[in-house]
Amino acid sequence: MLGMGVGIDRRLIYNLDWVLLVTTLVLSLVGVATIYSATQAGQKPDLYLKQLLLVGIGLLGMALAAALDYRRLADRAVLLYVLSLIALVYVERFGPLIAGTRRWIVIAGVQLQPSELVKLAAAVFVAKLFSEVRQESIGLREIALPGAAVGLLALLIAREPDLGTAACLVPLVLVVAFLAGLRMRAVLGLAAALVLSAGLAWPMLKDYQRTRIYTFLDPSLDPRGAGYQKIQSQIAVGSGGFIGRGFLEGSQAQLGYLPARHTDFIFSVLAEEAGFVGVLLALSLYLLLLWRMLETARLARDRLGAFIVAGVSAAFAFQVVYNVGMVAGLVPVKGLPLPLMSYGGSSMVSSLVGIGLVLSVRMRRFAN
């Protein structure tokens, strides 16, 4: 749709990251299988077929993104940013109200969640801004502009409300700024400020105050529901044991005790039915994926490529770690899908296109 720089030659194919591609495919298929298990007892047992279709669509998007020259894409970074703003404002004004939130645009009966694609646009935009800062080291002043620009996107997304997706933009900006040479003192200062404000304040709060903070941050969240979800998820994970209860055999998942089991809590189903062994395998695949992505950033031929990959990776890593941490009861429950595994079209397509961008950078590491 952006109509430029699409072209593939033999050399590009030669540099395709097969490990990343195969890992992505395996995780997506594990996701489809887990969705199959999670939905058998419910009213939509055929949802896994739809997810399979979405994987196909996502792979097309990935191929497109990989074929695209990321430098040509970055030339349109401002346009992407403006389009993102328009989409988000449109959603806020005209998006249908679904379950108390306005997150979607409906085109010909298909629900699109712009915030998922905005993450990618933000990654390209931030990478472009920082790649043009040509200084040995940068301070807080230099990240003020990109921070404010992305902060505006995050604010719009948070107001949908979709706090989880909005939160993804924070590590995205910070990681790219860090790579762009943010002074260690500033890094440490930011990190310390974050850790201090959260780490010190949190334990001093009473339970009901924390609950109020959850509900303040995300009013759509039923606080009682959140507590229930956390408990049920931990029970599912823990009862899975070392080798799991077997495919389609998890009582928490199959009897419906686990909430949002084919979407945000898909990993609970995996943990219950495949056990610690399955968890270890799945987390290894995610680690391999992230490792290869960051490796791609290291191998990138220019700062722009490295930053795009790093931005995409940061959002991806944040989502994986937060979602799995939520399933394990380590962090508060937030509506945040697990990339590549959770059911959902926009998330799946966005994840695959993002990986497509990473592939694009790696393929062009030797090209001019």
Add this chain to the structure above:
Amino acid sequence: MRIYEDLRLVQSRLAILQAVVVLLVAALVVQFWNLQVVRARHFRELAENNRSRLVTLAAPRGALVDRKGQLLVGNRPSFNVVLVPEHALNLDRVVARLASALGMGEAAIRERLARRQPYRPVVVKTDATLADIAVLEARRLELPEVSVEVVPLRSYPLASAAAHALGQVGEISERQLQLPEFKGLPRGALVGQAGIESRYNRELMGQDGYRRVIVNSRGLEVAESARQPPSDGPNLTLSIDASLQAAMEAAFEGRSGSAVALDPETGEILAMTSTPAYDPNRFTTGIEPHEWASLANDPETPLINRVIQGSYAPGSTFKVIAATAALEEGLITPHTSFYCPGQLSVYNTVFRCTPGGHGVVDLRRAIQVSCNVYFYQVGIRLEITRLAKWGKLMGLGGATGVDLPFEASGLMPSPEWKLRVLKTPWYAGETVSVAIGQGQVSATPIQMARVAAFIANGGRLLRPHFVKRPGTPLPAPVARPETIAAVKEGMRAVVAAGTGWRARLQSVEVCGKTGSAQVVASARLERTPRARGLLPHGWFIAFAPAEHPRIALAVLVEHGGSGGEAAAPVARRILSHFFGLERPEPPAAAAQGAATDTED
């Protein structure tokens, strides 16, 4: 775009990010190790509790049947509304919804929930109506943690008939839970709370079974994982004759009192009535507090089993004991006579008899007309020690051992007892009163029925019972046959032409003895003759036929006046039913000139 950029800083910082990612994933792995390996057993248990529910399959209590196999106490299916509080997302909301659906107070539900055990279903409402069930079914999805169980509920088809003997069941109390005899029973278990239900509770209970079912998050049962069928409690055959029981209750015609009929040869209880009675069906589902209060505070004490818990002065029925004692101790013979001038002055006191007196009376006539003076003389000769000895030998002052709980033992006074309890010595004049069943002596109707049986069976003191205890030998007679024969002659005359003539049957010879238990001094009664509550209790003890007796009984009509007027007609109705004389002719009062109502 330049070809060569300095990427060293980017690359070194990327290495840091890679390390961070590895650390984060490692932290996740540690947490999953903790949940899935270290604490797996704990969470497996929680998952099990989540999905499985224990449904009690209540074992029906054994039925109680009468000696002919007629059902006295059975079971009917009923619905219990149960709730597992742990499965409720929001207990307050569930309680509020249940209260409105069942028309109950929230406080009542909370009170039941407060006594719960972890993961055990709490019975919110027992014996729910079909309307309740329909409402709950309609709101199934709103109340997934609520379910309905079918449980057998105790039913008493005869309603208040034999209520005191049969007793009733009720939810086990906190105090009972601590007792060894109820060991192992859960809260909410139905146990016998009175009568035979209580005495034979263990035998009747059977063993509850259970079903462990798997339910989904909406509370719908999806499978059954285990089942232990209940084993029903065995049926118990009682010695009660339901038809005689009904006749006995009808015989009272609504008056307060009690009666008990025994088989004089075995001690089997054929019928037992205490009126007014209550309907034990009211208790099976947990009686309403106001209903309980009205029963418990009723001045007519419907909850008391008068047969075993009512202690009354035996009055002239005690003369049977005094006569037996005097004969056995060799102080009189059947031919010993005394002159009765209508009163006896002894120990500086005037003891009264019938105005005008009975003239010269022998033992038979003394019993027949219930001559006090004769038994004053007997008492003076016996003295209290020997009188008390025979009172005890014939079952007074001690529980009969009937298979019912909470039996009263009455009192057979003695000098030792008086010194111990009242701290005063015995006066000889008291013996004179005791000899005619007044003063400190008191007895329960079942004790007096046993006295009747004692004479009927030739001097054996039997244990009255509803359920035969195997291997108990018949006790040996404690009185000589001549003694028994002489007393029996007197009792025969009582009904044939004495104070008990109203109990006479045309074709069956009845032996009996009347008695009146004074409530207030005679002098006061003469001032307010018809004041109910001041009238004496009327006694009648009897057995029949005179030869080879098949039934012995005691009847007490509270405030009925003299035993001959009040109790003998009741006994007659019971006896005529027993002997199949359904519509007996009333006995002719003036058939014999000697017939008299005089007593005491």
